[in-house]
Each structure stands twice: as C-alpha cells, then as structure tokens.
Amino acid sequence: MRVSSITPQYVNNIPDHLEDGVLYVCERFGTVAHKCCCGCGEEVITPLTPADWSMRKEKGAVSLSPSIGNWSFACKSHYFITRNQVIWAGALTAGQIAAVRAEDKKDKAAYIAAINRQKAKQVSVFGRLWQAFVGWWRS
Ligand SMILES: [Zn+2]
Incomplete structure (x- = not known):
C-alpha cells in the first residue's frame, strides 16, 4: 500500500526489519532508511553526504532532498519526502x-x-x- 506520510524515528542503528511509513534516521552513521513508499517492500537507504541526500529538520518534521528515485527497483517509484509528507512525483x-x-x-x-x-x-x-x-x- 502506498503511504502518504512518513514518521521519523531516530535510531542508533538501522534495524533489520523496517516498518512501512517509518523513516529511520541514524545520525551516528549519517544514514536514513525507509521502506519504499509504494509498498513494494524494497528498502531504500539514503546516505546523508553532500553528494547524496541532505535532511532538514523543522519542529519534528523531516525533509529529504533531492527526491527519492527508486530507479533500480521494479516499481521505479519517484517521490519527495517533505515535512514528513510523501509527495509523489510522476514516473x-x-x-x-x-x-x-x-x-x-x-x-x-x-x-x-x-x-x-x-x-x-x-x-x-x-x-x-x-x-x-x-x-x-x-x-
Ligand atoms: Zn516501490
């Protein structure tokens, strides 16, 4: 099932089992992980480096930029995570x-x-x- 919002959860390590609709933020390793928001079950790892993604926090809401483009998955999902909202972009x-x-x-x-x-x-x-x-x- 597609999710339309995602809740950040701050963790020391990225857990082995990811839940839908949760954005796991591991600041220690500069890594963010979540399950593909289309519901396909693929895990998306987004490293936070100047060449990869950056994360903005505002009042408990997080935004990732640039967009999440899961080109290597069968679903080829493309969406933005903006203030905990999943904004779907066209394929x-x-x-x-x-x-x-x-x-x-x-x-x-x-x-x-x-x-x-x-x-x-x-x-x-x-x-x-x-x-x-x-x-x-x-x-
Ligand atoms: Zn997917």
Missing part, C-alpha cells in the same frame, strides 16, 4: 532517469574534487610551515 522515462544519473555522477565527481582540493590546500599549508621551520633551523 520518469528511461531518458530522464539516465539524465538524473548523469547529474548524480557529476555531483559526486564535484564533491570528490572539492575534497581533493581541500586536501591539497592542507598539504601546501603544511609544506610552507615545514619550509619556514627548516629555513629557521638553518639560519
């Missing part, structure tokens, strides 16, 4: 799914590039400090 065509996937890949690549730039920056700061130290040591 996407194969072409649209390919476009979303390409966009996801770009996001992920940009995220990894940003982390690498950050790391490179840290290395160069450390390198400069080291050179300053060596310069001082030799003088």
Whole structure:
C-alpha cells in the first residue's frame, strides 16, 4: 500500500526489519532508511553526504532532498519526502532517469574534487610551515 506520510524515528542503528511509513534516521552513521513508499517492500537507504541526500529538520518534521528515485527497483517509484509528507512525483522515462544519473555522477565527481582540493590546500599549508621551520633551523 502506498503511504502518504512518513514518521521519523531516530535510531542508533538501522534495524533489520523496517516498518512501512517509518523513516529511520541514524545520525551516528549519517544514514536514513525507509521502506519504499509504494509498498513494494524494497528498502531504500539514503546516505546523508553532500553528494547524496541532505535532511532538514523543522519542529519534528523531516525533509529529504533531492527526491527519492527508486530507479533500480521494479516499481521505479519517484517521490519527495517533505515535512514528513510523501509527495509523489510522476514516473520518469528511461531518458530522464539516465539524465538524473548523469547529474548524480557529476555531483559526486564535484564533491570528490572539492575534497581533493581541500586536501591539497592542507598539504601546501603544511609544506610552507615545514619550509619556514627548516629555513629557521638553518639560519
Ligand atoms: Zn516501490
């Protein structure tokens, strides 16, 4: 059965058995899990990272963005979780799914590039400090 609302439940670990209509939020591991809102029984895991999903909490209600697109399941469900409400989006065509996937890949690549730039920056700061130290040591 399709669910039209979902209740957040904060957990230390994602349980083995998920209930319909419950959004399991595991902040410790930055993971959110729920059963596909169409009722097909598939489990949807949404990692919370800048390249995956983000979660917003307002007065006990949660929103996930971007939308949940279960392209790999038979149901191909597509919906938004906004303030505990499940807002159904139209099914996407194969072409649209390919476009979303390409966009996801770009996001992920940009995220990894940003982390690498950050790391490179840290290395160069450390390198400069080291050179300053060596310069001082030799003088
Ligand atoms: Zn489904």
